[in-house]
Amino acid sequence: MDGGTVLILAPVGRDGPATADLLARIGITATICADHATLVDRLSADCLAVVATEEGLFGRDLAPLTAWVRNQPAWSDLPFVILTSHLPQRRVAVWRTELVASLHNVTLLERPVQVITLTSSIRAAVRARNRQYELQALLGELETGNERLRLIAENASDYAIMFSDAEDNIVSWLPGAAAVFGWDQQEMLGKPASTIFTPEDRAKGVPEQELSRARADGEAPNTRWHVRKDGGLVFLDGKTVALRNVDGTIRGFLKIGQDVTERQRNEERQAVLLAELQHRVRNVLAMVGSLVNRGDSGSTTREFRERLGGRIAALARTQALLTRGAGVGVDLESLIHDELLSQAADAARVTIGGPRLTLAPKAAEVLTLAIHELATNAAKYGALRVPTGRIASRWKVEPVNGQSWLELDWQESGVEIAPQQNRRKGFGTELITRRVPYELKGRGALDLDAGGLRCHIAFPLKAGESILQTDRPPPPRQRR
Amino acid sequence: MSSMLLAGRSVLVIEDDYYLADDARQTLEDAGASVLGPVSSMEDALGLLDQTSPDCALVDINLGAGPSFASAQAIRSRNIPLIFLTGYDASTIPSEFADAPRLQKPVEARKLLAAVAALVASLDRR
Numbered sequence: 001m002d003g004g005t006v007l008i009l010a011p012v013g014r015d016g017p018a019t020a021d022l023l024a025r026i027g028i029t030a031t032i033c034a035d036h037a038t039l040v041d042r043l044s045a046d047c048l049a050v051v052a053t054e055e056g057l058f059g060r061d062l063a064p065l066t067a068w069v070r071n072q073p074a075w076s077d078l079p080f081v082i083l084t085s086h087l088p089q090r091r092v093a094v095w096r097t098e099l100v101a102s103l104h105n106v107t108l109l110e111r112p113v114q115v116i117t118l119t120s121s122i123r124a125a126v127r128a129r130n131r132q133y134e135l136q137a138l139l140g141e142l143e144t145g146n147e148r149l150r151l152i153a154e155n156a157s158d159y160a161i162m163f164s165d166a167e168d169n170i171v172s173w174l175p176g177a178a179a180v181f182g183w184d185q186q187e188m189l190g191k192p193a194s195t196i197f198t199p200e201d202r203a204k205g206v207p208e209q210e211l212s213r214a215r216a217d218g219e220a221p222n223t224r225w226h227v228r229k230d231g232g233l234v235f236l237d238g239k240t241v242a243l244r245n246v247d248g249t250i251r252g253f254l255k256i257g258q259d260v261t262e263r264q265r266n267e268e269r270q271a272v273l274l275a276e277l278q279h280r281v282r283n284v285l286a287m288v289g290s291l292v293n294r295g296d297s298g299s300t301t302r303e304f305r306e307r308l309g310g311r312i313a314a315l316a317r318t319q320a321l322l323t324r325g326a327g328v329g330v331d332l333e334s335l336i337h338d339e340l341l342s343q344a345a346d347a348a349r350v351t352i353g354g355p356r357l358t359l360a361p362k363a364a365e366v367l368t369l370a371i372h373e374l375a376t377n378a379a380k381y382g383a384l385r386v387p388t389g390r391i392a393s394r395w396k397v398e399p400v401n402g403q404s405w406l407e408l409d410w411q412e413s414g415v416e417i418a419p420q421q422n423r424r425k426g427f428g429t430e431l432i433t434r435r436v437p438y439e440l441k442g443r444g445a446l447d448l449d450a451g452g453l454r455c456h457i458a459f460p461l462k463a464g465e466s467i468l469q470t471d472r473p474p475p476p477r478q479r480r
Numbered sequence: 481m482s483s484m485l486l487a488g489r490s491v492l493v494i495e496d497d498y499y500l501a502d503d504a505r506q507t508l509e510d511a512g513a514s515v516l517g518p519v520s521s522m523e524d525a526l527g528l529l530d531q532t533s534p535d536c537a538l539v540d541i542n543l544g545a546g547p548s549f550a551s552a553q554a555i556r557s558r559n560i561p562l563i564f565l566t567g568y569d570a571s572t573i574p575s576e577f578a579d580a581p582r583l584q585k586p587v588e589a590r591k592l593l594a595a596v597a598a599l600v601a602s603l604d605r606r
Contacts, residue, residue: 287497
């Protein structure tokens with residue numbers, strides 16, 4: 001060891017320099033201490049060994065020396081080689097016993113000492129001391145590693161880490177586990193590790209299956225919902241590892257898992273959203289297919305194309321509004337306004353009025369198409385075709401049997417109805433008199449008065465539901 | 481395919497979309513079947529089932545409030561075979577209904593009739 005030195009305390013005669021010479025010859029550095037106090041001063045972790053004569057210590061206050069010995073760190077046990085004195089046995093016997101006991105690591109050599117005895121003893125002491133230094137270095141590495149592990153365990157707060165014994169009762173519950181699950185270590189020590197499984201998984205024997213697999217394969221994946229102290233669910237992505245004794249028997253288990261609840265919920269939401277989107281797209285295509293098959297009888301291909309195009313556009317307008325986000329509805333007034341606007345209706349001839357109202361998706365879809373049909377019919381045959389024509393669309397909300405009903409009227413006036421003008425029982429009529437009752441559980445009537453068309457639509461209002469629900473249970477295959 | 485493929489058969493139709501329900505009704509009636517409904521809600525379906533027992537049922541999974549299998553369960557509990565008509569993928573259907581035929585929307589009339597005919601034919605073999 002660099003800088004390491006053997007301290008020599010031999011104040012009487014030539015023993016000090018002689019011993020230093022001997023050590024120098026075998027490559028050991030020595031430092032001669034003139035007296036006991038100097039020796040105590042020089043004591044340090046770098047000190048390889050102490051060679052001292054009894055007469056150098058006898059009669060001195062040894063308390064500082066023994067205190068230094070007692071306070072050495074765990075790895076250190078400084079070797080002493082003590083050369084006996086020529087003091088009378090009865091004077092020195094008790095003192096010597098105490099000295100050996102208080103310095104602990106002592107080799108006592110009786111003088112006269114042969115050179116080989118002295119050098120081999122000191123060489124052995126230095127060698128043992130060097131082994132202590134190696135131990136110190138190893139301990140240091142261990143402590144650094146432990147410190148790192150401790151820091152990781154304490155700061156990985158979204159990683160639940162716990163150890164259990166061979167019976168899977170919890171023996172260590174790290175801070176991350178406390179953060180993820182809400183139980184602290186005191187509450188969980190001794191509890192079965194299956195406590196964190198959901199009641200459903202416990203009933204199905206999932207904890208036992210996981211342990212069997214860990215015993216058989218060394219580890220088992222643990223990627224599933226778990227239950228928190230507050231009853232909430234937390235999704236862990238991790239594993240259970242079997243810990244073995246040297247003889248191969250199971251010592252216990254390590255369970256480690258990352259809290260990926262947010263990611264899991266997002267994935268499940270996404271799966272639901274995707275399923276809803278597929279459903280929506282296919283339904284819309286089915287609807288378009290159905291619209292194609294539902295023309296107004298007797299119209300020309302050109303008329304049919306125009307009407308169909310208009311209906312698909314109306315459908316698309318509703319879709320655009322409803323898919324803007326979850327839980328959106330459509331404002332009734334702007335719905336009517338937009339449909340009239342798309343027929344280039346003169347605002348002065350149109351009256352729209354009623355309480356502010358947001359329609360749920362289904363109602364919005366049906367009503368958009370209904371108003372679209374009324375508006376296109378008005379442009380083609382009714383109030384928007386003649387300069388004297390007027391349209392009044394008014395609505396109110398009325399309680400019916402404990403439900404709120406929308407009562408909507410569409411009244412055209414100033415239209416001269418030719419007696420022979422035969423209103424076809426077409427698409428719009430079916431929509432208002434059949435689809436409204438069927439889909440909205442309401443009523444729809446269409447009549448031709450002397451001054452123009454009159455339509456009445458009524459249905460119960462439902463709280464708005466998004467067409468892109470994400471709070472529903474995910475499809476079964478996505479569930480774990 | 482005979483135009484009276486389903487003569488004498490009764491089919492319950494549960495579909496919340498009026499046009500699709502009406503198309504299915506038309507297709508089935510054209511093939512000689514008598515159609516129960518169509519109905520747009522589970523409550524209406526249960527009301528009909530309390531009065532009469534159809535040979536089979538055509539069931540839409542989403543009646544306006546996300547996928548639901550309550551009406552399918554009610555139909556199964558009455559031992560009435562059913563066909564799903566849906567815009568959802570097969571993965572949305574719970575395993576208890578995995579054996580039920582599934583028609584993907586939009587469905588062609590030809591496919592609808594073939595599925596219903598196959599189902600009632602399997603009844604006759606029972």
